[in-house]
Structures are given as C-alpha cells and as structure tokens.
Amino acid sequence: MSEKLTGVVTKSTGSWYLVRIGTDIIQCRVKGKIKLDDLKLTNPIAVGDQVIIEMEPKEDVASIVTILPRKNYIVRQSPRKKHLLHFMASNVDQVLLIVTLKNPNLKLGFIDRFLLMTEPYSIPVVIVFNKADIYNEEDMKLFNYIKTIYKNIGYQVLLCSAETKLGIDDCKNILKDKTTLVSGQSGVGKSTLINQIQPRLLIKTEEISDFSGKGQHTTTFAEMYTLDIGGQIIDSPGIKTLGFSHFDKKDVAHNFKEFFTISSECKFADCLHMNEPNCAVKKAVESGKIAEFRYQNYLAIIDEVENQNYWEIHDDV
Ligand SMILES: Nc1nc2c(ncn2[C@@H]2O[C@H](COP(=O)(O)OP(=O)(O)O)[C@@H](O)[C@H]2O)c(=O)[nH]1
Ligand SMILES: [Mg+2]
Ligand SMILES: [Zn+2]
Numbered sequence: 229m230s231e232k233l234t235g236v237v238t239k240s241t242g243s244w245y246l247v248r249i250g251t252d253i254i255q256c257r258v259k260g261k262i263k264l265d266d267l268k269l270t271n272p273i274a275v276g277d278q279v280i281i282e283m284e285p286k287e288d289v290a291s292i293v294t295i296l297p298r299k300n301y302i303v304r305q306s307p308r309k310k311h312l313l314h315f316m317a318s319n320v321d322q323v324l325l326i327v328t329l330k331n332p333n334l335k336l337g338f339i340d341r342f343l344l345m346t347e348p349y350s351i352p353v354v355i356v357f358n359k360a361d362i363y364n365e366e367d368m369k370l371f372n373y374i375k376t377i378y379k380n381i382g383y384q385v386l387l388c389s390a391e392t393k394l395g396i397d398d399c400k401n402i403l404k405d406k407t408t409l410v411s412g413q414s415g416v417g418k419s420t421l422i423n424q425i426q427p428r429l430l431i432k433t434e435e436i437s438d439f440s441g442k443g444q445h446t447t448t449f450a451e452m453y454t455l456d457i458g459g460q461i462i463d464s465p466g467i468k469t470l471g472f473s474h475f476d477k478k479d480v481a482h483n484f485k486e487f488f489t490i491s492s493e494c495k496f497a498d499c500l501h502m503n504e505p506n507c508a509v510k511k512a513v514e515s516g517k518i519a520e521f522r523y524q525n526y527l528a529i530i531d532e533v534e535n536q537n538y539w540e541i542h543d544d545v
Contacts, residue, residue, distance in 0.1 A: 231283045232293070238452040240315070242271040245292060247281055248452075256281055259291040267313055270306045274298075274315035275450045275462050276407065300349035302409060305471040310536075313474055316345070317409040317450060317462045322352040324402070324461075326412035326421060328359040329367050336374070338413060340484075340525040341470040343383070347483035353383050354402055358417040360389040377519045381486045390420040400425055405458040409450075414466025422463060429453050430463060472529060473536035480529050486518055487526065500530065 235249035245256040258273070273279070278296040301318035323346055327334055339355060346353050355378055357371055375385040386402075388395035402408075403425065412418050422430060430453070450464040472480070477500050482488050491499060493508035501509035501523075512518040 230285060232280055233283070233290075234278060234280050234296070236319075236452070237273055237275055237277040237279055237292075239449060240271050240273050240275050240277075241449050244289075245273060246451075247279060247290070247292070248454075249281075254281065254290050255288070256290045256292050259293075262292065262295065267303070268311065269303070270309060270312045270314045272315075274301055274318035275452050276301075276318035276320060278319065300351055302345050302349075302351065303474075304345055304467075305473055307469060310471060310473055316411065316464055319407065320351060320409045320462065321406040322354060322402070323409045323411060324354050324356055324399070326356045326358050326410065326416045326418045328357060328416045329371060330362055331359060332413065332415050336521050337525045337528065338467075338470070339378070340522060341472075341529065342411070342467075343485075344472065344475070344480065344483050344529070345470070347485060348479075354386060355383055356386045356388050356395070356399065356421070358388045358390055358421055360387045360394050361391045377522070381522075388421065390417045390424050393424060396421075396424050400457055403455060403457070403459050403461060407452075407460050407462070409462045409464060411464050411467065414468065416466075418463070418466070422461065426453075426455055426457075429455075471536065472533055475529075475533050477530050477533055480526065480533060484522065484526050486522070490518070501526070502530070 233249050235247040235254065237245055238248045238253065239246040247254050247256045273292065273295060277298065279292045280294040280296070281290045282293050283290050298318045300320065302316040302320065302323070303313040304316055306312040306314040325339065325342055327339060343353060363371060371387065378385050386395055386398055388399065399421070410418060410422065419430060448465055450462050452460050452462045454460050478498070481491070481500050487501060487509050490508045490512055491501070494501070494504065495506035496504055499507055499509070501507050509518060509523070513520060513523045
C-alpha cells in the first residue's frame with residue numbers, strides 16, 4: 229500500500245516537480261495518466277497547484293496523481309511555442325509587478341499587457357516602481373502621473389528602491405501571510421528587491437532544490453519560497469515579450485478594467501470601442517476620463533490579436 233499525501237507544487241520544470249508537504253520538500257514525477265485541463269500548456273502543472281502525491285516505497289521519488297481544483301491561475305503565451313500557453317503560477321492571492329522608469333526604460337504597454345493576464349481572475353496587482361534612487365524630478369512627475377492613473381483604475385502603486393531600502397517595509401507588509409507571484413521584465417531589480425525583503429532567500433533555496441547540486445543563479449523556472457515574515461512568494465523568470473494569440477478581441481475589451489466598467493453605456497453591447505457609433509469608452513478617452521495611453525495600448529493589442537489569429541489559422545493548415 230502506498231501512502232497518499234496532499235501538498236503544494238513549489239517548482240515545475242514540466243518533467244519533474246518539487247512538492248512541499250509541511251516543511252518537507254519532496255521530488256515528484258507524473259506517472260501514468262493524470263487528468264489535465266483542456267488548455268494547451270507547455271507545463272501542465274503550475275507552481276502553486278495543490279496536488280495529491282503517492283509515495284513509492286521502493287523508489288526515491290513520489291508521483292503526482294491528482295491536481296486539485298485551482299482557485300485561479302495566471303498563464304502567458306509560451307515565448308517559444310506561440311500556440312501553447314505557459315503557467316506562471318496558480319492559487320495566488322496577489323501579484324507584485326516590479327517595474328522601473330529607467331535602466332531599463334519602461335514601456336507603459338508592458339504594464340497594460342501584464343494586467344491582461346491577471347484580470348480574467350481579478351487577481352490584485354501591486355505595481356512596484358523600483359530604482360527610485362535614480363529618478364530625477366521629471367521622472368518623479370511621470371511616476372506621480374502614472375500612479376494616479378493606475379490607482380484610479382484600481383491597482384495599488386508603490387515607489388521603492390532596493391538600493392536605499394525605500395518602500396521595503398511597505399513591500400513586507402503587502403507580502404506578509406499572502407501567496408504572491410513576483411514578476412517583471414529582466415533587470416528591473418526583482419532579485420535585489422527580494423534579497424532586501426529576505427536576505428539569501430533565493431540563493432539558499434537554489435542550493436537545496438537544484439537536482440544537479442550545482443546551484444543556478446538565473447531563474448529559468450518559477451519557484452515558490454516561504455518567507456520568514458509569513459506567506460510565500462513565487463519568483464518567476466524575467467519577462468521579455470507578452471503575446472496574446474490565445475485571446476480574442478472581446479477578451480481584450482473585457483479585461484481592460486475601466487473600459488469594461490464604462491462599456492455598459494456603449495450603444496452596442498458587443499462594442500469593441502473602435503469605430504462604433506456612440507461608444508462610451510471613446511467619449512471617456514476624449515474627455516480625459518480614460519488615459520489616452522491606455523486606449524492606444526488597447527488598440528495595439530487588438531490589432532495584434534487580429535493578426536496573430538490570422539497566422540494561427542494558416543499554421544493549422
Ligand atoms: N540604482 C538602482 N539599481 C538597482 C536597484 N535594484 C536593483 N538594481 C540594479 O539593477 C540590476 C539588475 O538587478 P537584478 O536584481 O538582477 O534584476 P532582476 O533581473 O529583475 O532580478 C543590478 O545591477 C542591480 O544592482 C535599485 O533600487 N536602484
Ligand atoms: Mg533576477
Ligand atoms: Zn464602446
């Protein structure tokens with residue numbers, strides 16, 4: 229008789245997994261058939277998944293036999309296989325999206341694209357502007373402008389510096405006792421910031437969890453870490469691009485939060501806020517109630533979704 233236990237996936241490479249049960253971390257594989265979602269995924273088991281595992285008495289690895297229902301998940305288009313989706317995390321309470329105005333320069337389109345991934349499940353996002361120590365007066369004006377806009381839409385915005393520790397206590401308060409996906413483009417200071425929240429957390433765990441024993445310092449797979457202050461973070465690889473071939477235009481429209489709220493006032497129920505008459509969203513853009521840059525980013529994504537759909541149809545032939 230093999231023993232069955234319930235745990236949480238802390239690392240998923242697509243071929244092997246780490247599952248935490250209490251304070252133990254157990255190496256697991258998937259054996260035989262497991263019921264997966266209909267989604268086409270590169271990594272069908274997500275960090276954050278609650279799973280049932282079966283200990284193998286004669287082997288040193290366990291088997292994942294069941295994935296328990298998810299309360300939410302965050303998927304992105306796979307950067308390599310564009311027709312597939314890639315799990316970033318599941319069962320999270322919130323996301324800490326790390327950005328910076330400088331080094332590397334911020335593209336506002338990135339924030340809006342990211343929020344498209346969290347909106348389907350209304351997952352709260354805290355947008356952290358890191359590297360505040362290198363912002364000049366003009367940058368601070370831009371920061372305050374961006375902050376007001378995203379705050380009004382319903383996102384928390386924070387100013388931080390992993391260098392001077394500005395905002396680190398605020399970050400700790402946000403993370404305490406919650407499960408948080410920490411994400412952002414490469415180079416924004418995600419590792420440095422996490423290190424300020426809990427020194428050596430990333431390195432320490434990498435040494436333990438790496439099968440090869442070599443220890444790796446670049447994040448290639450998402451991994452969940454337990455915080456001493458309570459709660460857990462999921463560290464994820466830096467994002468380079470975010471595509472949306474798995475969305476249709478309606479999905480884009482419904483997940484721009486402030487557009488969706490106002491769209492009940494559009495003449496047409498299925499309004500995409502492009503050239504339709506009596507469009508409340510376009511009116512709100514004209515009156516300044518909706519930020520022009522949000523609308524431009526929206527149009528760019530709609531355009532991209534249209535073109536990618538075209539390519540997908542032809543790929544299938
Ligand atoms: N000036 C400044 N540099 C920072 C700050 N945080 C990180 N950096 C630097 O930005 C670079 C990238 O940081 P890293 O943590 O590796 O970024 P990651 O790719 O997001 O994990 C490193 O050279 C850090 O020293 C900050 O708050 N201020
Ligand atoms: Mg890093
Ligand atoms: Zn409209």
